[in-house]
Amino acid sequence: MVLSNKQQIKRWLHKLPLMIDCEEFEGFILQYLEDELPPLKRFVFETHMKMCRDCRDYLAAYQRTIETARTAVDQQELPEIPEDLVTAILEAQKASGEKDL
Amino acid sequence: MTNQPTLVERLVSHDPRAFEELIRLYGARLLLKAEQMLGCRDEAKDCVQECYIQVHKNINNFRQEAEIYSWMYRILVNACLKKMRSRTAASMESLDELQPTFDEDGCRIEPLWQSLPTTEEILEQNGTREQVLSAIQSLPHGSRDILYLRDIEGHSTAEVAEMLSLSLSATKVRLHRARAALKKILEPVFIERRVS
Numbered sequence: 001m002v003l004s005n006k007q008q009i010k011r012w013l014h015k016l017p018l019m020i021d022c023e024e025f026e027g028f029i030l031q032y033l034e035d036e037l038p039p040l041k042r043f044v045f046e047t048h049m050k051m052c053r054d055c056r057d058y059l060a061a062y063q064r065t066i067e068t069a070r071t072a073v074d075q076q077e078l079p080e081i082p083e084d085l086v087t088a089i090l091e092a093q094k095a096s097g098e099k100d101l
Numbered sequence: 102m103t104n105q106p107t108l109v110e111r112l113v114s115h116d117p118r119a120f121e122e123l124i125r126l127y128g129a130r131l132l133l134k135a136e137q138m139l140g141c142r143d144e145a146k147d148c149v150q151e152c153y154i155q156v157h158k159n160i161n162n163f164r165q166e167a168e169i170y171s172w173m174y175r176i177l178v179n180a181c182l183k184k185m186r187s188r189t190a191a192s193m194e195s196l197d198e199l200q201p202t203f204d205e206d207g208c209r210i211e212p213l214w215q216s217l218p219t220t221e222e223i224l225e226q227n228g229t230r231e232q233v234l235s236a237i238q239s240l241p242h243g244s245r246d247i248l249y250l251r252d253i254e255g256h257s258t259a260e261v262a263e264m265l266s267l268s269l270s271a272t273k274v275r276l277h278r279a280r281a282a283l284k285k286i287l288e289p290v291f292i293e294r295r296v297s
């Protein structure tokens with residue numbers, strides 16, 4: 001595989017002090033979003049995000065996924081209540097009523 | 102509003118028609134909620150049924166000044182959580198094949214997003230809402246339940262851990278992996294939208 005200059009620079013940058021690679025970045029995402037990263041780690045995380053388009057895009061798509069999932073569920077329409085469920089509940093009610101007597 | 106106390110009174114006095122009225126009044130709302138929580142219609146029906154039976158048994162203890170629907174809703178949510186807890190505890194899924202990938206230098210291998218569509222753009226397309234819903238349902242229970250409670254219902258991660266009787270650290274790991282997996286499953290939906 002031939003590496004582009006950009007990729008080579010990225011590899012080199014990852015090895016500098018206070019730099020992390022994308023895999024380490026991945027491990028910090030949840031803590032970052034939960035606002036649990038201590039200041040230095042947060043700085044390191046945000047620095048990687050500024051420099052790395054792949055991780056920036058990844059995190060944006062990750063967050064968009066959450067938002068889309070929430071909205072899709074919120075927009076669900078009310079179903080009709082299935083008649084078999086009505087019948088089942090009424091029968092279970094009768095059965096539990098008989099037990100109580 | 103005005104006829105609600107009457108329905109409760111009729112339930113208390115065991116009016117046989119009142120119970121069916123209560124099923125038809127709130128059954129659909131409760132079923133939707135249970136189905137959203139559990140991602141499974143059969144399990145959702147079980148919980149709705151259990152909720153109504155609890156109501157039937159405990160209607161005499163119901164404080165009438167409260168809203169009966171809120172009471173039923175709490176009973177239903179508890180029944181669903183109980184179901185979630187039992188299946189989450191047994192769940193050992195890894196979702197490995199849906200996790201992000203990296204090369205040997207730790208560099209992310211990610212499709213390039215020219216521009217990420219907004220949630221509105223994604224969902225206004227025909228059929229995508231169903232695709233998103235079925236993607237959520239396709240996650241294994243243990244991951245789906247955590248994602249549902251955290252990201253859709255909006256509980257904190259610590260609350261979710263408590264609701265499902267899981268350790269906080271296990272909840273965090275599973276939550277992140279569930280989100281990453283869902284993102285991976287939804288990539289075609291995002292990309293299709295971008296191209297069109």
Ligand SMILES: [Zn+2]
Pocket residue numbers: 021022023025048052053054055056209
């Ligand atoms: Zn990166």
